[in-house]
Amino acid sequence: MTSPYCCPNCKTNRSRFNIIDQVVNAVRLDPQSGEVIEDYNGIDPGPIHAKYQGPAKRVQCGSCGLIEDERTFIKFGENHK
Incomplete structure (x- = not known):
């Protein structure tokens, strides 16, 4: 996160953001009940x-609430200085 951000929606926010770290947890669910049958955490x-x-990572604008991929905020920040 060394690049400047700018929100592509509100176009004014350059300083208030929420960084969302996405944690993946692969599971197998029971199709009828939705219960977790198998948790593949750490195994193939x-x-x-x-x-x-x-x-x-995903980023949320601290002003308008838009959630997008981090690259979207970086590209908009580079193009709108």
Whole structure:
């Protein structure tokens, strides 16, 4: 987080943000009850279970509440100095 941010929605906030660290927990659920049958934390869930490929961090604007990928705030901050 060494780049300046700017909110692409409100376009004025450059200083108040919430950094959201996304924690992935792969599980297998019972289709009827929704209960966790298996927790794959720390083990390989196998070839049928797709790995999470989203961002590790998301950012929320402290003014308007917009939540987006960190790159969106960085790019808008670089282009609107």
